Amino acid sequence: MRKVIYNRFGDANVLELTEQAVPVPEQNQLLIRVKAVSINPLDWKVYGGEMKLMSGSKFPKSVGIDFSGIVEKTGSHITGFKTGDEIIGMLDVFKGGALADYVVVKETDIVLKPANTSFAEAAALPVTGLSALQIMDQLAAVQPNQEILINGASGGIGIFAVQIARQRGAKVTAVVSTKSLDEAKQWGADKVIDYKKQDIQQLTQKFDAVIDLSGRLTFKAAKKRMKDKATFVTTLPEPQVLLYSFFNNLFSGKKLKILIVKPTVENLKKLTGLAEQNLQIVLDKTYFINEVRKAYNEASKGKIIGKSVILFD
Structure with a gap:
C-alpha cells in the first residue's frame, strides 16, 4: 500500500510516498480503507519540527490526522462496526498516519460518516x-x-x-x-x-x-x-x-x-449530528495522494477558505 512518511524535519519536500505492507488489525482493531484525508496546519508544524516536545524526534514519522474511509476488516472483539461501514475518524494529532491506503484504528477512533456528506467533506470534519x-x-x-x-x-x-x-x-x-x-x-x-x-x-x-x-x-x-x-x-x-x-x-x-484538541467519540457523534443538520463544510481544493507535496505547499501559504483534502483513487 501507499503511505506518506518523512525521515527528517523540514518543509513539504521531506514528505515521501512509499510502499508499505498493509497492516493487520488485532482483535480490538479495525482495518480502514482510506478514501480521503484532510490537511491541517498542525501537520506542517509537526513535520517542520515545531512540536518536537510532543511528537518526539524518532523517525520515520507519518502524516495525516483526520480521515474518512470504509471498514475493510474487523478484529474478533469488534461489535460496533462491520465490514463496509462508511466512517470518519481521527488519529493521534502528533503522530498522524492517516495518509495511507489503509490504517488500523480502535473503535474509539471512529464514528459512522454522515450520510449526507461525501468522503471528501467528511474527512474535513474531525480536527x-x-x-x-x-x-x-x-x-x-x-x-x-x-x-x-x-x-x-x-x-x-x-x-x-x-x-x-x-x-x-x-x-x-x-x-x-x-x-x-x-x-x-x-x-x-x-x-x-x-x-x-x-x-x-x-x-x-x-x-x-x-x-x-x-x-x-x-x-x-x-x-x-x-x-x-x-x-x-x-x-x-x-x-x-x-x-x-x-x-x-x-x-x-x-x-x-x-486549544489542544481532545477527541472523544461523544463529540465526534455530536459533530456528525450537526453535519446531518446541514452544518456547512467548505472545501477549498482537493488533491490526489501523488500530489502530497504540492497539496501541503499550497495549503501552508494560508490563503484558502475552508479545508483542503487529499483523495485516494
Missing part, C-alpha cells in the same frame, strides 16, 4: 469541527447573547466556529479577508470585518470571548477588546504560552485558554 466544538462549549463556554469575536473565521476551524457560536445564540463578529466577506455572512456572522481594511484594534466594542484562529493576534493585544471577565482562545500550544496562561489565569479575570 477542525472538534476544535470548534471544544472552543465554543469548553474553552470559551459560549452562552446566548454573548458577544464573540472570531479572528480568522474563514479557515477550517473558523467556519465551524461561526456556525456553532450562532447555534449557541451568540452574537458573532467574524474577521476575514475581502474574498470571504459574503461567505462569512452565509455562515451566520452578525458582523463581518475585512482585516485588510479595518484594524480590529481600532474597534470600540468589547467582547465576552476573543478567538484567534489566525495565529497573529496576541493575548496582550486582545485584552484591549475583552470585557473584564472575558476569555481569549489561541490555537498555538507553545510551551511559553502554556506557562504564561497558567499564571495569568490564577490572578486575572481575563483568561487565556489554549
